[in-house]
Amino acid sequence: GNKEAWNTMVKGYGKMKCDVKCIELFRKMHILGIETDSASLASVISSCSHIGAVLLGKSLHCYVVKTSFDLTTSVVNSLIDLYGKMGDLTVAWRIFSEADKNNVVTWNAMIASYVHCEQSNKAFAMFDRMISEKNFKPSSITLVTVLMA
Template structure:
């Protein structure tokens, strides 16, 4: 049915991502006589998020431009994510230039992915510049910068940015908490780490494997092994990440 529908890309392409079969999806795309920007955007999204074929994401982006199709705010976030994962700063900067010329730098999704790209490529100054130019910041904006600082080993800047975020009236979500706990562990900042656990308890947030494992890791790095064990024992569900956090933190394991 899908092969017989190649002349109807609006019917076909939303199903390409669901296929999760890269070879078949590529074959289907190649049979579209004149792929439009929508067709390219669906493939670029699939290449980036479903198949993690980041080099092909960039190639499809340039192919799209060579056909005089206009990349838009559904294109650039995935291009920047691909550049971030490949550490392709030159391609990222070129795409940023195109974004600026078309005025898409004001789009939230584009800005967030730009921050991620620059941070992953070690250009925290450019990441901060993009952040500062966002007129209406949201939690994703803050998380992108905090995560960027942590990934580059700038735990102190990450914690400072977290404090600025709260001063600006934003409450952390799960992603923020996990990232900040990692920074606390790197800095040995036990007091802030304990505040995070208190925030989770006070706001009745789920102590899932991500937050719980991050807490265990933080307490382990800070040398508070009893608290790490307490968090471990309180978790209803444990996975490999949880056990690895216990082992890497040299926390005494329960006897089997």
């Protein structure tokens, strides 16, 4: 099996929100020893987040740590979203603060985590810090997320 084809399929299922298929295909890749890329890993972590597959999501996080997998921004964003939806803001914050590079999506994921856990003050504080200290321009998603706080 061509690893690019497999990774493309995983990402495709993830984009189409076919979360169970995305996870199943990723598992099959792992069993067959086909190397995954960071975009596929981010897709699978997002799929875990969407369907509430907490243990698998945590296992993937362990895999990332144990294998020193390249923590791309997309993997970081997916992990923050996963832990935020699980209500584990401590781990979400640790991942956010230890990330080498944060982008607007990373900030959005952390703000959304606070909103999801009904911590409006922290969401507003993150938004304020994002625009004042870090000079990030909020996206439309940022604004909608903050309005939900």
